[in-house]
Amino acid sequence: MAGIQVSRGTRDILPTEVSYWQFIEATAREILGRAGASEIRTPIFEQTELFLRGIGEATDVVGKEMYSFNDRGDRGLTLRPEGTAGVVRSFIENSLYAQGDVQRLWYVGPMFRYERPQAGRQRQFHQLGLEVLGSGDPRADVEAIAIATDILKAIGLKDLTFDLNSIGDKDDRTQFRAALIAYLTPYKADLDPDSQDRLTRNPLRILDSKNKETQKILHDAPSILDHLSDSSKARFDRVQQLLADLSIPCQINSKLVRGLDYYSHTVFEIQSADLGAQATVCAGGRYDGLVTELGGPETAAIGWAMGLERLVILLQKLGNLAMASTVDFYLVSRGTAAEGQALRLVQQLRQAGFKAELDLSGSAFGKQFKRADRSSAKACLILGDAEAEKGTVQLKWLASGEQAELVQAELASHFQGWRDRLDGVS
RNA sequence: GCGGGCGUCGCCAAGUGGUUAAGGCAGCGGCUUGUGGUGCCGCCAUCCGGGGGUUCAAGUCCCCUCGCUCGCCCCA
Numbered sequence: 355m356a357g358i359q360v361s362r363g364t365r366d367i368l369p370t371e372v373s374y375w376q377f378i379e380a381t382a383r384e385i386l387g388r389a390g391a392s393e394i395r396t397p398i399f400e401q402t403e404l405f406l407r408g409i410g411e412a413t414d415v416v417g418k419e420m421y422s423f424n425d426r427g428d429r430g431l432t433l434r435p436e437g438t439a440g441v442v443r444s445f446i447e448n449s450l451y452a453q454g455d456v457q458r459l460w461y462v463g464p465m466f467r468y469e470r471p472q473a474g475r476q477r478q479f480h481q482l483g484l485e486v487l488g489s490g491d492p493r494a495d496v497e498a499i500a501i502a503t504d505i506l507k508a509i510g511l512k513d514l515t516f517d518l519n520s521i522g523d524k525d526d527r528t529q530f531r532a533a534l535i536a537y538l539t540p541y542k543a544d545l546d547p548d549s550q551d552r553l554t555r556n557p558l559r560i561l562d563s564k565n566k567e568t569q570k571i572l573h574d575a576p577s578i579l580d581h582l583s584d585s586s587k588a589r590f591d592r593v594q595q596l597l598a599d600l601s602i603p604c605q606i607n608s609k610l611v612r613g614l615d616y617y618s619h620t621v622f623e624i625q626s627a628d629l630g631a632q633a634t635v636c637a638g639g640r641y642d643g644l645v646t647e648l649g650g651p652e653t654a655a656i657g658w659a660m661g662l663e664r665l666v667i668l669l670q671k672l673g674n675l676a677m678a679s680t681v682d683f684y685l686v687s688r689g690t691a692a693e694g695q696a697l698r699l700v701q702q703l704r705q706a707g708f709k710a711e712l713d714l715s716g717s718a719f720g721k722q723f724k725r726a727d728r729s730s731a732k733a734c735l736i737l738g739d740a741e742a743e744k745g746t747v748q749l750k751w752l753a754s755g756e757q758a759e760l761v762q763a764e765l766a767s768h769f770q771g772w773r774d775r776l777d778g779v780s
Numbered sequence: 781g782c783g784g785g786c787g788u789c790g791c792c793a794a795g796u797g798g799u800u801a802a803g804g805c806a807g808c809g810g811c812u813u814g815u816g817g818u819g820c821c822g823c824c825a826u827c828c829g830g831g832g833g834u835u836c837a838a839g840u841c842c843c844c845u846c847g848c849u850c851g852c853c854c855c856a
Contacts, residue, residue, distance in 0.1 A: 359829095362848095413854090414853075414854050414855085415855080419854075467854085469854065470781080470853085470854090471847095472849080472850075475854085475855075481856055482856095548852090564851095565852095612855095630850075631850080631851065631852085632856080636856070637856060638856095659856055660856065661855085665856095686815080686816095688814070718812085718813060719813095719815050719816090721809095721816095722815085723814095723816035723817085724817080726815095726816065726817095727816050728817090734815080734816085736814080748814095750815075750816090752816070752817080757815085
């Protein structure tokens with residue numbers, strides 16, 4: 355039990371679990387590809403400055419959750435806590451905006467946040483995200499959302515709730531902020547401590563407080579939706595209408611605000627009731643100001659990210675993924691000459707497209723057959739001293755027990771027949 | 781960063797201060813030294829996350845520490 359263990363908040367993804375990951379990633383890759391999105395891979399660490407400016411210095415993520423360090427050259431670096439900032443940095447640095455009107459970029463990979471680990475929340479976790487850069491059209495919002503819901507649907511998730519809101523533009527929020535402060539200030543003493551603190555620092559965040567008392571007070575609070583400018587409101591209406599056209603059901607939640615500073619207008623969150631406190635499975639929104647904030651040309655943009663660990667948890671709960679990987683042929687051999695020939699045959703089978711496993715134990719035939727069973731192989735190829743000498747091999751189909759002796763040199767002539775038989779069996 | 785629960789073999793799990801730490805699954809070996817799936821037999825924790833302490837005596841009580849877990853916070 356002593357010895358070195360994984361770091362707190364990190365974990366291994368073992369072979370029994372990794373098939374879920376591969377399934378999710380393959381499904382997403384397929385759907386994103388069909389939508390004309392291109393994968394982009396950016397570094398795991400970036401200059402700390404990028405996140406300070408991109409995410410916002412006042413946010414908790416930047417304030418107390420980043421893995422920041424100085425390297426040997428005394429550069430201030432940070433393990434990326436999210437994916438958008440790096441993609442936008444790359445978009446600007448590589449002048450991707452010059453390559454056409456809209457860039458649809460997606461990414462997948464590990465992110466790092468120093469948080470207290472919890473179910474569905476780790477210090478190293480994985481996100482898959484999409485960024486659509488270069489369009490402020492409401493259709494871009496809905497297209498991005500539709501891609502996300504397509505992915506979630508394709509991997510088989512049900513019973514998800516989709517919350518939608520608009521937090522308007524900067525001016526809308528300035529107005530609303532004043533109204534909210536004016537409303538809440540008389541109740542200040544009754545708010546939970548965190549919310550009291552936020553009243554001046556970041557009053558919008560009070561809206562999604564889980565504190566019951568605070569929520570009661572918020573019941574009659576002004577709504578952001580009543581403080582949208584005409585154009586912001588029209589934009590939001592259009593988004594809702596387009597979603598309805600696509601039959602994507604959503605509920606308007608005027609208290610939905612996002613934790614990162616760069617969002618504007620459309621924000622949304624997709625949650626599952628089966629995840630406990632960390633219920634959000636996918637979240638995102640529009641961030642029209644971020645590209646200029648990071649030194650690029652004015653570029654409208656919308657994006658989202660999914661938490662892969664959470665998707666895997668949900669998928670495992672459904673338990674509907676039959677991941678049994680069966681073996682076609684299991685090679686049983688004993689004796690120096692036979693073992694050498696078996697190694698050659700197993701390679702020949704693999705190169706012909708069969709899934710073949712070679713028993714390396716060198717133990718008694720009985721033991722090797724037991725292992726063949728456990729591997730759920732369909733057939734055994736058996737080589738002992740007698741076969742090695744004659745240049746033959748025994749083929750035994752495990753389900754029926756039928757066995758035949760074949761000439762090694764003629765093995766390839768049986769391949770097509772075996773393929774047909776294996777296809778029939780499975 | 782704050783609060784609650786938990787931590788016994790690879791996995792599940794008994795064990796409520798008293799001699800040698802149940803059991804099941806898995807694994808390994810044998811019956812069966814060239815033929816499997818069943819069956820039977822045997823082997824698999826000098827040790828109870830780690831470190832201190834209390835006691836004649838601790839896996840069982842106390843303290844510290846590490847980790848997991850649930851919630852807060854935060855967020856994907």
